[in-house]
Amino acid sequence: MFDHIDPRSPNPLYAQIAARVRVAVAAGSLRPGDALPSVRQLASRLRVNPATVVQAYRELEADGFVELRQGAGTFVREVRAARRAGERAPQAATVVRRMVAEAGRIGVSVDELHAAIADEIGVKAP
Amino acid sequence: MTNAVEIHELDYRAGKSFAIQDLDLTVPTGSIYGFLGPNGSGKTTTIRLILGLLRARAGTIQVLGEPMPLCAPTVLARVGFVPEQPHLDPTLTVRETMRFRAAFYAKWDGGWAEQLLHTFDLDPDHLFGKLSKGQKGKVMMLLALAQRPELLVLDEPTDGLDPVVRRDMLSALIDYVSQHGASVFISSHLVHELERMCDWIGVMDNGRLVSHMPMEQFKNGIKRLLVSEAPADAGSAPFAVLARDRNGAASETWLVRGWESGMTTWFDGHGASVQSIVDLDLEDGFVELLRTFRRAAHGQEVL
Numbered sequence: 001m002f003d004h005i006d007p008r009s010p011n012p013l014y015a016q017i018a019a020r021v022r023v024a025v026a027a028g029s030l031r032p033g034d035a036l037p038s039v040r041q042l043a044s045r046l047r048v049n050p051a052t053v054v055q056a057y058r059e060l061e062a063d064g065f066v067e068l069r070q071g072a073g074t075f076v077r078e079v080r081a082a083r084r085a086g087e088r089a090p091q092a093a094t095v096v097r098r099m100v101a102e103a104g105r106i107g108v109s110v111d112e113l114h115a116a117i118a119d120e121i122g123v124k125a126p
Numbered sequence: 127m128t129n130a131v132e133i134h135e136l137d138y139r140a141g142k143s144f145a146i147q148d149l150d151l152t153v154p155t156g157s158i159y160g161f162l163g164p165n166g167s168g169k170t171t172t173i174r175l176i177l178g179l180l181r182a183r184a185g186t187i188q189v190l191g192e193p194m195p196l197c198a199p200t201v202l203a204r205v206g207f208v209p210e211q212p213h214l215d216p217t218l219t220v221r222e223t224m225r226f227r228a229a230f231y232a233k234w235d236g237g238w239a240e241q242l243l244h245t246f247d248l249d250p251d252h253l254f255g256k257l258s259k260g261q262k263g264k265v266m267m268l269l270a271l272a273q274r275p276e277l278l279v280l281d282e283p284t285d286g287l288d289p290v291v292r293r294d295m296l297s298a299l300i301d302y303v304s305q306h307g308a309s310v311f312i313s314s315h316l317v318h319e320l321e322r323m324c325d326w327i328g329v330m331d332n333g334r335l336v337s338h339m340p341m342e343q344f345k346n347g348i349k350r351l352l353v354s355e356a357p358a359d360a361g362s363a364p365f366a367v368l369a370r371d372r373n374g375a376a377s378e379t380w381l382v383r384g385w386e387s388g389m390t391t392w393f394d395g396h397g398a399s400v401q402s403i404v405d406l407d408l409e410d411g412f413v414e415l416l417r418t419f420r421r422a423a424h425g426q427e428v429l
Contacts, residue, residue, distance in 0.1 A: 007318055007321040007407075007408075008318065008407035008408070008409075009407075010405030010407075012342065013322070040301060040305060043301075043303075043304050044297045044298075044300045044301040046322070047293065047296045047297055047300055047319070047322050047323060048300070049300075049322075049324065049325050050300065050303060050304035052325075104402055105402060105404065
């Protein structure tokens with residue numbers, strides 16, 4: 001779930017980690033009551049600053065996605081289905097924003113981008 | 127104690143050609159401080175000064191709250207050091223090397239040393255001199271961590287090692303730091319590794335610290351802008367223009383520092399417009415910073 005974080009991205013690492021958890025909750029691969037890896041485990045696995053993981057978990061806690069139980073760890077909270085679906089929309093917007101910016105940088109037009117997306121989805125769909 | 131390392135107005139000279147001048151450097155306690163700079167910029171010299179291995183001509187160095195090199199014996203007992211080149215007896219086995227090292231450190235954690243031996247997949251009966259480069263690197267990291275230091279000083283610990291070894295070493299380092307809250311001062315040319323771990327960045331060039339700030343600020347502050355109808359005079363801009371290059375008749379690429387969102391309005395007020403804003407990663411930012419610093423140092427005008 002955390003394997004493809006990108007330290008070179010302008011999107012800060014803590015935000016990338018938090019986003020991974022949100023998507024996993026939205027997609028149902030993390031369920032209420034599931035434990036997140038400890039700060040020590042995740043920081044060491046990703047070779048990132050422990051403070052970065054703490055910051056990600058705090059943000060998730062503030063958003064109501066997880067709860068920090070003192071001494072026990074960090075656990076996924078019950079998130080309503082509507083909220084879970086709603087969480088995917090901003091994720092999609094982020095993906096598109098990044099894509100459009102990159103397209104602009106290399107001189108790809110909006111029409112060409114549309115065509116490429118349709119093409120890609122057409123190929124990938126069963 | 128708020129700073130693990132504090133250097134003030136340090137002056138060091140080696141011969142006529144090399145000098146560290148007027149160095150002020152602070153490593154906040156609990157931070158992971160990435161120390162960047164080209165070869166020969168003075169990184170290793172600075173590290174050796176911090177450890178009391180060299181003597182400065184002027185200035186002060188405090189490490190873990192105590193003056194160096196005056197308090198070297200007590201300070202070094204609390205500092206783990208991984209040098210660029212391992213300098214251990216090649217005729218001792220890994221186990222003997224560990225026993226030898228343990229004798230010098232009161233806080234030596236034998237249990238954890240055994241665990242690291244296993245994690246790093248090292249054979250304790252092998253001679254140090256016969257180990258591969260990667261295995262030597264792991265032994266050096268093991269020795270530095272098992273003494274349970276409050277500060278780790280790492281001089282290019284993973285440079286030249288394969289990615290699997292690098293991962294193992296840095297994972298062990300981060301594991302230690304998250305448990306014990308130790309501070310880390312690490313120099314490396316592997317910029318992307320520092321970009322993951324560090325919350326502070328210092329850049330050396332030619333014996334001077336040319337930049338020193340939190341990582342986020344370093345990464346966010348430098349942008350590449352594509353500007354159309356660029357104004358000739360950028361003197362009133364709320365950001366610093368490090369470099370500008372003409373792309374064609376009506377468009378220029380600007381490299382700016384101290385950028386904040388909303389500053390595009392300055393261009394609007396000067397009949398120009400920003401076509402795109404490109405974020406730079408740490409490596410790009412580092413390279414651009416050095417390029418502009420050197421241009422300034424050579425007396426050329428930095429626009």
